[in-house]
Amino acid sequence: MKKNNFSINFWGVRGSCATSKNKSAVYGTNTSCVELLVGDHLIILDAGTGIYPLGEHLCSINKAQKGHIFISHPHYDHIQGLPFFIPFYSSLNAYTIYGEQKLDIPFENILVDYMKKPYFPISWNDFDAHITVLNIAPKETVAIDRNVSVSAIRVNHPGENLAFRIDAYGKSCCYITDIEHRDYSSELIAFARNADIVIYDASLTKEEYSKAEYNGWGHSTWLVAANLANEANVGKLILFHHAINKTDDEILNIQKQTCTVFPNTVAASEGLEINL
Numbered sequence: 001m002k003k004n005n006f007s008i009n010f011w012g013v014r015g016s017c018a019t020s021k022n023k024s025a026v027y028g029t030n031t032s033c034v035e036l037l038v039g040d041h042l043i044i045l046d047a048g049t050g051i052y053p054l055g056e057h058l059c060s061i062n063k064a065q066k067g068h069i070f071i072s073h074p075h076y077d078h079i080q081g082l083p084f085f086i087p088f089y090s091s092l093n094a095y096t097i098y099g100e101q102k103l104d105i106p107f108e109n110i111l112v113d114y115m116k117k118p119y120f121p122i123s124w125n126d127f128d129a130h131i132t133v134l135n136i137a138p139k140e141t142v143a144i145d146r147n148v149s150v151s152a153i154r155v156n157h158p159g160e161n162l163a164f165r166i167d168a169y170g171k172s173c174c175y176i177t178d179i180e181h182r183d184y185s186s187e188l189i190a191f192a193r194n195a196d197i198v199i200y201d202a203s204l205t206k207e208e209y210s211k212a213e214y215n216g217w218g219h220s221t222w223l224v225a226a227n228l229a230n231e232a233n234v235g236k237l238i239l240f241h242h243a244i245n246k247t248d249d250e251i252l253n254i255q256k257q258t259c260t261v262f263p264n265t266v267a268a269s270e271g272l273e274i275n276l
Helices: 051-061 107-114 186-192 222-231 248-259
Strands: 006-012 033-038 041-045 066-070 094-099 130-135 141-145 148-155 161-168 171-176 197-201 236-240 265-267 273-275
Touching: 006 051, 006 171, 033 051, 033 161, 041 051, 041 141, 041 148, 066 148, 094 107, 107 130, 148 186, 161 186, 171 186, 186 222, 197 222, 222 236, 222 248, 222 265, 236 248, 248 265
Parallel strands: 041 066, 066 094, 094 130, 171 197, 197 236, 236 265
Antiparallel strands: 006 033, 006 273, 033 041, 141 148, 148 161, 161 171
16 A cells, blocks of 8 residues: 555445445445545445445455444444444454544433343453444544544534544545535535535435425535635545435535536445545
8 A cells, every 4th residue: 555545445335324225236236335545544435334345355355454434423323233243243444433422421321222122132241353433523623643644513403513624744634424515514515615525414315405304304405515615626526324215326426516616526336445
């Protein structure tokens, strides 16, 4: 791996829950999980069901691993893959997990409680890897090393949520999912300013969001994503968190519509790899 390598790999791009392959073979079926290989560092954004195939891939490399997992928020579609992440079952591996405490509950306690019986037969203490769980707060920056940092800000979502920006070697990627835009803030524009890649929640169409039933769901539209990308001078926009009822054809159509507003747009799909 090159010292200044910065690659982004998509393992889960759906929201809410995994869907069937019948009409989702192109874009994929798993929930949120994005892998970044930055220099010598493995950074994972969210741990939906997509973290299971990522774990299989990492185990196939057959060497000890160190990684950093940033969880945007602990809704099921962002943490449900953690018990199935195979690298957690090897004592050779070490991972640090970052997430925000909720209702004054430390993030580690949230994860431990999620795996208590009767909800799951394996407890958090059954993992063999060396796992450290740290709280991260809005406007906090984690220095992975002197060249690599991950910053967090608050975005609008039921139960509150964090967006992340990864900066390294003069390159940058923003991960902004599970956000109900309404009018996006100057803080969000500044957060995404000049980013090479912005991964953005495009669960809804403008027509869907105009319906009262979708207000308060905590999700955004492709049009807001495109407008933000333009205003923040983004290099490339990745549409993410596809709704479970969206077929491959519908997602492709959304991508085409988005390109009329922000041409350098692609809809995230499992297996998509971007090298900066």
